[in-house]
Amino acid sequence: MTVALMWEAKASEGRGGELLSWARAQELDASPQRRETFRAPGDRVLVITWWSAELSAKLPELPDPPEQLTARPVHRWRFEQV
Incomplete structure (x- = not known):
């Protein structure tokens, strides 16, 4: 079975590139089987x-980014493959 962790954050106005x-620069204590990063409107x-x-x-899990980079708290979800 595989577990997928999703981490989503909304950047403060004009700081999407920085976020x-x-x-992308955050390293984890262990290496996942796969890691993908996406961006979306807003x-x-x-x-x-x-x-x-x-x-x-x-x-x-990825930590919370510096407060000045985000417009709201980070959302996290955990899914198990079925």
Whole structure:
């Protein structure tokens, strides 16, 4: 089974590029099977990481970005493959 973690943040006005760069530069304590980064209208950034279920108890997540880069709190979701 695979676990997918989704991390989404909305940038403060005019700071979408900075938020994207910040998210791409973040390293995790372990390496996921796969990691993809997306951007969307409204200066939103989405990062999805895929993990083996064996690691699912303690999966590393991206931290919150510096407060000045975001317009609202970060959203996080966890999905299990079915």
